[in-house]
Amino acid sequence: MRQSFVPVLTVLTFLVVLWYAAAVWLNAPWAHDRATRSGEVLTTQTLIADTWSQDKPKLPAPHQVATEIWQTTVEKNITSKRSLVYHAWVTLSATLLGFVLGTGLGVLLAIGIVYNRVMDMSVMPWVIASQTIPILAIAPMIIVVLNAVGVSGLLPKAMISMYLSFFPVVVGMVKGLRSPDAMQLDQMRTWHASAAQSFWKLRLPASMPYLFTSLKIGMAASLVGAIVGELPTGAVAGLGARLLAGSYYGQTIQIWSALLVAAALAAALVGIIGIVQRVTLKRMGMS
Amino acid sequence: MAWLVFAVAAWIAGYSFNVWLSRRPPSRWASLAAPIVFGITLIAVWEGVVRGFEINQVLLPAPTVIAARFVTSTEILWVDFVQTVFKGALSGYIIGCGAAFLIAIAVDRFPFLQRGLLPVGNFVAALPVIGMAPILVMWFGFDWQSKAAVVVVMVFFPMLVNTVQGLQASDSMQRDLMRTYGAGYWRTLAKLRLPAAMPFIFNGLKIGTTLALIGAIVAEFFGSPVRGMGFRISTSIGQLALDLVWAEIVVAAIAGSAFYGLMAMVERTVTFWHPSQRK
Numbered sequence: 001m002r003q004s005f006v007p008v009l010t011v012l013t014f015l016v017v018l019w020y021a022a023a024v025w026l027n028a029p030w031a032h033d034r035a036t037r038s039g040e041v042l043t044t045q046t047l048i049a050d051t052w053s054q055d056k057p058k059l060p061a062p063h064q065v066a067t068e069i070w071q072t073t074v075e076k077n078i079t080s081k082r083s084l085v086y087h088a089w090v091t092l093s094a095t096l097l098g099f100v101l102g103t104g105l106g107v108l109l110a111i112g113i114v115y116n117r118v119m120d121m122s123v124m125p126w127v128i129a130s131q132t133i134p135i136l137a138i139a140p141m142i143i144v145v146l147n148a149v150g151v152s153g154l155l156p157k158a159m160i161s162m163y164l165s166f167f168p169v170v171v172g173m174v175k176g177l178r179s180p181d182a183m184q185l186d187q188m189r190t191w192h193a194s195a196a197q198s199f200w201k202l203r204l205p206a207s208m209p210y211l212f213t214s215l216k217i218g219m220a221a222s223l224v225g226a227i228v229g230e231l232p233t234g235a236v237a238g239l240g241a242r243l244l245a246g247s248y249y250g251q252t253i254q255i256w257s258a259l260l261v262a263a264a265l266a267a268a269l270v271g272i273i274g275i276v277q278r279v280t281l282k283r284m285g286m287s
Numbered sequence: 288m289a290w291l292v293f294a295v296a297a298w299i300a301g302y303s304f305n306v307w308l309s310r311r312p313p314s315r316w317a318s319l320a321a322p323i324v325f326g327i328t329l330i331a332v333w334e335g336v337v338r339g340f341e342i343n344q345v346l347l348p349a350p351t352v353i354a355a356r357f358v359t360s361t362e363i364l365w366v367d368f369v370q371t372v373f374k375g376a377l378s379g380y381i382i383g384c385g386a387a388f389l390i391a392i393a394v395d396r397f398p399f400l401q402r403g404l405l406p407v408g409n410f411v412a413a414l415p416v417i418g419m420a421p422i423l424v425m426w427f428g429f430d431w432q433s434k435a436a437v438v439v440v441m442v443f444f445p446m447l448v449n450t451v452q453g454l455q456a457s458d459s460m461q462r463d464l465m466r467t468y469g470a471g472y473w474r475t476l477a478k479l480r481l482p483a484a485m486p487f488i489f490n491g492l493k494i495g496t497t498l499a500l501i502g503a504i505v506a507e508f509f510g511s512p513v514r515g516m517g518f519r520i521s522t523s524i525g526q527l528a529l530d531l532v533w534a535e536i537v538v539a540a541i542a543g544s545a546f547y548g549l550m551a552m553v554e555r556t557v558t559f560w561h562p563s564q565r566k
Contacts, residue, residue, distance in 0.1 A: 007403030015407075026426075058426065117309040118302070121318060122325035129322075129544060131497060140508070141532050144524050145346050220413040227415050231508055239418075247421030247509050259418045266414050 019062055026058040027051035060253045068257040081237070084261050090238040092265060094154050094226040098161020099219055105162065106169025106218070107211075113170070114177040114203075115195075124174070131167050139228050157229035157238075164225040165218035172214025176207025209286060212277035219269045227262060239265075294335025301328025348530040356530040357537060363519070364538050371516040372542050374431035375503035379438025384495055387443045388488070391450035392476070405451055412444040417505055424509040434515075437506040442495035449494075453487025454480055486561050489554040496546040500539060 024047070031050040035042045042050070052061040060068075069084065076083040109127070112119045139160045146156040180202050188198040230240030239258045246255035301324050308317045308324070330350050336342070337349040344352060357364070394400045420437050427433035457480050465475045507517025516535050523531045 004402040004406060007399050007401075008406050009403075011400070011403035011407050118305050118321075121309050121321035122305045123322075125322035126325060138520075138536055140521055140524055141529065141536075145529070148346055216413075220415075224415045224417055227418060228505060231505075243418055243421055244509075247425065250425070252422065252425070255418075255421055259415075259422075262418055263414045267410065270413055 016062055019059075020052070023057065023059045023061045024048055024051045027054055030054065030058070056250050057252055060256055064253055065256045065260060068253045069260060072257065073261075084239075084242070084257065087237055087239050087242050087258070088261050088265060091223070091226050091230065091240065091262070094157035094229065094238070095161055095219075095223045095265075095269070097154055098158035098225060099165050099222040101158060102162040102165030102218060102222060103169050103215065106166040106214075107173055109166070109170050110173030110177060111199075113174050127167065127170050130163075139225070140231065143229060157226050160229040161222040161225035164221040168214040168217040168221065169211070172210040172217075173207055176210030177203045179210065180206045205284060208284065209281065212273065212281070215273050215277075216270050219273055220266055223262065223266050223269065288339070290335045290339035292335075294332045294339060297328055297331035297335060301325065301331070345527050345529055348533055352530050353533040353537065357534040360531065360534065363531075364534060366514050367516045367519050367535065368538055368542065370431060370512070370514045371434070371503050371507065372500070375434030375506070375515070376438055376499040378431070379435035379503065380442055380495060380499040382435065383439035383442035383499075384446045384492060386439070387446035387491075388450055391447050391454065394447075394451055395454045401451060405448065408444050408448045408451070412448055416441050416444070417502065420502070420506045421509045424506060429510045430512055434503045434506045434511075438499045438502040441498045441502040445494045445498070446488075446491040449487045449491030450484060453484030456480075456487060457483040485554075485558045489550065489558065493547060493550050493554070496550055497543055500543050500546070504539065 028047060028051055031042065031047055031054070035050075051057070053064070054060075057064070072082060072084040076085075079086060109119075109123070113124055114120070142159060143156045146152070146159070184202060184206075185198070188202055193201070226238070227240040227243070230236075230238035231244050239262045242258035243255055246252065246258065304324055305321050308321050311317055334349050334351060337347055348356075394404055417437075419440050423436045423440065424433045427436050461479055461483075462475065465479050470478065504517040504520070507515045508521050511518040516539060520532050520535050523529070523535075
């Protein structure tokens with residue numbers, strides 16, 4: 001971890017430098033255009049200064065995005081509709097609900113698949129096939145249909161998150177619940193353990209490392225689902241709505257700030273699961 | 288009422304057939320038939336429930352209605368398919384995976400870059416990259432170029448991370464053996480490290496297949512010419528022509544499964560030596 005700190009920092013610095021350079025390159029045509037119209041002559045310095053401070057740049061410079069994020073998170077009232085914290089919370093609640101539902105469904109399906117041969121044979125191939133379908137494409141339809149039935153608000157978005165996050169959990173849990181080898185299962189039998197006991201005391205604990213790995217993937221997928229689920233609701237609230245509104249009105253700074261907040265959210269959520277994983281596995285004596 | 292009875296009967300028939308299949312000694316035939324029977328049962332139940340409860344066709348069309356719509360509008364579906372899958376998804380997939388592959392080989396030569404890029408790449412691969420779609424549509428215009436760009440961004444990082452990991456898969460003993468044979472960097476790469484990396488590379492390629500389709504379709508929600516699967520889905524919802532939406536979804540599902548299946552087949556022939564491919 002400490003070993004890779006300097007390389008990671010180097011790569012990140014390089015990315016920021018690249019970002020600034022790209023901002024100059026992409027925004028220069030507009031700056032030149034404006035300068036010729038007003039009859040000014042741009043020196044290199046004024047050109048760079050202009051490209052880094054336009055109102056609707058093609059690519060906003062990092063510090064512009066940073067100020068926008070600062071203004072819309074810290075300086076705005078949290079309940080305000082222009083606060084990014086408010087939008088992030090809307091997305092986060094849908095993400096978490098979908099994640100919990102998806103994890104529950106995934107674990108139940110995995111238990112069914114491990115304990116029931118019929119389910120193993122008939123459901124498992126469909127679980128895999130369900131992910132080759134570009135599910136996000138159906139997202140707008142699910143939202144519209146559920147709205148028509150009278151279900152609106154959090155649940156439709158959470159359904160999409162659920163659909164995306166249940167798959168990694170099923171696959172990981174099936175692998176995990178099957179990870180005890182024949183010797184361990186035989187040991188449980190010699191102790192005359194019932195099916196429930198061998199589930200709670202052997203299979204479930206053995207599946208924990210697999211579960212946490214899948215939870216991380218599921219959480220990231222769940223956030224993507226919630227964001228895409230917000231696109232067709234007509235840009236009301238949430239990070240996805242900010243993206244859509246930004247793209248309608250050409251507010252690139254707004255798009256980038258929503259994007260970065262979404263990235264930070266994903267990093268935080270996955271990070272939290274990572275911490276829980278480390279603590280749990282340590283207490284179970286598995287790491 | 289008759290339709291509800293049909294649904295229940297279909298469920299019982301399908302379930303008992305699969306129970307019978309699972310009790311028989313396992314065979315290739317049975318493991319192929321069980322999921323197919325399950326799928327047909329689901330469609331039959333869907334048809335029965337929709338007709339039995341007289342659910343509004345606007346909300347949830349019956350499978351037969353969708354099939355009828357599919358047959359009558361093959362022309363539209365084909366135009367959309369070419370626009371989204373061939374022009375958008377496929378070109379982006381090839382560019383993205385190719386670029387990631389080449390960069391991974393370049394990165395592999397410098398351990399410093401590797402240690403720096405791998406955590407960043409892993410992080411970016413977990414981000415909601417799809418959010419880049421509106422920005423890229425703004426940069427590259429409404430036509431397929433912007434969709435291809437979204438697909439490039441989406442498939443790039445999973446492919447990069449997998450390839451870099453794969454290139455480390457050969458162990459030092461094998462690399463030492465290559466050195467004793469007097470093989471240089473390029474020969475070691477071609478004869479040992481790339482073949483050893485193939486299972487990882489195909490993992491990246493397979494993840495990329497669904498990401499490519501998702502990217503191309505979702506990017507069309509942010510603006511597109513008057514054709515394309517994403518465009519058709521979002522406009523048909525506005526017209527409440529849900530049967531056409533479902534027909535597009537069927538096309539997307541078939542395209543996604545075929546694309547994935549193709550990659551899995553190529554993987555099987557290329558990495559026949561890997562334990563997961565042995566029978």
